[in-house]
Amino acid sequence: MPQPLPSSAPKACIIGFPARHSRSPLIHRFWLRQHAIAGDYGFAEVSPDDFPGFIRDLASNGYVGGNVTVPHKETAFGLVHDATATARALGAVNTLWFEDGRLMGDNTDVAGFLASLDADAPGWDVRTPTATVLGAGGAARAVVYGLLARGVERIHIVNRTLARAQALAEHFGQLFPGRQIAGAGWDALPGLLPASSLLVNTTSMGMHGQPTLDVDPETLPETALVTDIVYVPLETPLLAAARQRGLRTVGGLGMLLHQAAPGFARWFGMTPVVSRALYDDVVADL
Numbered sequence: 001m002p003q004p005l006p007s008s009a010p011k012a013c014i015i016g017f018p019a020r021h022s023r024s025p026l027i028h029r030f031w032l033r034q035h036a037i038a039g040d041y042g043f044a045e046v047s048p049d050d051f052p053g054f055i056r057d058l059a060s061n062g063y064v065g066g067n068v069t070v071p072h073k074e075t076a077f078g079l080v081h082d083a084t085a086t087a088r089a090l091g092a093v094n095t096l097w098f099e100d101g102r103l104m105g106d107n108t109d110v111a112g113f114l115a116s117l118d119a120d121a122p123g124w125d126v127r128t129p130t131a132t133v134l135g136a137g138g139a140a141r142a143v144v145y146g147l148l149a150r151g152v153e154r155i156h157i158v159n160r161t162l163a164r165a166q167a168l169a170e171h172f173g174q175l176f177p178g179r180q181i182a183g184a185g186w187d188a189l190p191g192l193l194p195a196s197s198l199l200v201n202t203t204s205m206g207m208h209g210q211p212t213l214d215v216d217p218e219t220l221p222e223t224a225l226v227t228d229i230v231y232v233p234l235e236t237p238l239l240a241a242a243r244q245r246g247l248r249t250v251g252g253l254g255m256l257l258h259q260a261a262p263g264f265a266r267w268f269g270m271t272p273v274v275s276r277a278l279y280d281d282v283v284a285d286l
């Protein structure tokens with residue numbers, strides 16, 4: 001029989017609308033069990049209208065912090081007392097915690113994306129002068145910022161809605177003067193692939209139930225790395241085509257697992273490891 005938690009046990013939660021589909025509780029509860037920490041991590045399904053009040057009462061309701069997901073990441077950024085440089089560059093927050101009673105915010109999607117590439121494709125950054133990023137939403141923001149922070153020189157942001165790609169390119173062009181960052185429409189993609197050392201899909205295309213990406217990895221350089229932030233299925237049609245061509249690939253589940261670790265460290269006081277056992281546990285639930 002599980003013992004009831006002491007009332008002082010730290011608890012955190014995933015705040016979204018919806019939130020029930022999230023795998024974050026599975027990840028954090030795995031680490032809590034692994035390290036025998038008396039704490040909890042749950043779901044908080046909170047509508048946009050209720051979100052500011054929920055955040056205001058976070059500490060008085062016993063939370064040491066939490067994760068924030070769709071559609072609240074930008075609103076959360078506006079509600080924190082202070083944010084990391086990464087969160088400020090993205091204008092969005094996915095991790096909340098308290099320091100001296102002040103609500104702090106970070107965006108760990110960036111560190112999660114980079115850690116996942118470091119783990120599964122070590123040395124990728126020195127081999128990446130030019131990256132092509134598909135999509136221009138919130139996930140693309142995190143990916144583009146991470147690539148720029150790691151020193152990638154040229155980034156093409158390719159998106160169905162050209163204006164969104166251009167706006168993102170301009171935003172990051174101001175933050176990273178001297179880098180080449182350009183927005184483009186889908187029709188430009190075939191011309192960009194032969195010179196792309198890294199291709200990242202940040203759109204939901206290729207996810208179960210969504211249309212498949214119409215991207216042919218045949219013309220990518222043979223040293224190219226192809227990554228996808230989609231993790232259902234674990235190997236998207238894009239990754240399968242790239243692998244069949246002999247290219248290196250990295251799936252999206254690693255990013256989800258790695259983005260969780262910094263929050264756990266802040267709430268529960270120790271940095272957890274993204275292990276094979278955790279990966280297998282989450283895969284069993286997909």
Ligand code: ATR
Pocket residue numbers: 134135136137138139140159160161164202203204205211
């Ligand atoms: P997220 O925060 O997960 O990135 P988002 O902000 O809604 O979500 O962005 C979704 C991205 O996927 C966008 O780049 C979107 O393209 P548009 O800006 O043109 O809307 C892209 N996307 C989603 N479905 C798509 C589809 N069927 N075809 C092409 N692009 C698609």
